[in-house]
Amino acid sequence: MPEDDLVELKFRLYDGTDIGPIRYSAASTVAMLKERILSEWPRDEKITPKGASDLRLISGGRILENHKTITQCQMPFGELPGGAMTMHVVVQPSVTSAKTEKRVKEQPRKASCSCCIL
Numbered sequence: 001m002p003e004d005d006l007v008e009l010k011f012r013l014y015d016g017t018d019i020g021p022i023r024y025s026a027a028s029t030v031a032m033l034k035e036r037i038l039s040e041w042p043r044d045e046k047i048t049p050k051g052a053s054d055l056r057l058i059s060g061g062r063i064l065e066n067h068k069t070i071t072q073c074q075m076p077f078g079e080l081p082g083g084a085m086t087m088h089v090v091v092q093p094s095v096t097s098a099k100t101e102k103r104v105k106e107q108p109r110k111a112s113c114s115c116c117i118l
Contacts, residue, residue: 007070008084011037011057014047014091021084024070030057031066037089049091058088 005027010020019040024033034052041048049055057064064073064087074085 007074009033009070009087010084011087011089013042013045013089015045017042018086019089026069026071028070029066030064030068030070030073033057033070033087034066047091050093054091054093056090056092058090059085 005025006023007026008021008023010018010022011033012018019037022036031052034055034057037055037057038049038052059073062073
């Protein structure tokens with residue numbers, strides 16, 4: 001693999017710790033990065049993702065889409081020469097699991113009627 005085709009990335013977690021820097025092919029997709037982050041996730045963290053779908057990668061203020069490559073996600077002005085590009089990682093549970101958990105926590109409502117005659 002040519003040296004020019006490699007991009008050095010590090011991933012900043014919510015608590016300020018980093019995963020990386022690690023060199024990736026410029027053709028790697030965001031979905032591939034998420035899988036790698038999940039495998040490298042620190043086990044002693046309070047917040048841990050259940051799967052790659054729970055992770056959001058943010059670079060340059062934009063949430064990156066799974067099908068995009070690293071080349072497509074790079075900012076036009078780039079990073080400092082010789083430095084690693086930093087992406088922020090946010091753990092956000094998928095919407096379906098959050099709705100299911102909310103339903104379980106809610107108490108069933110009792111049918112009641114209240115009238116007020118003045």
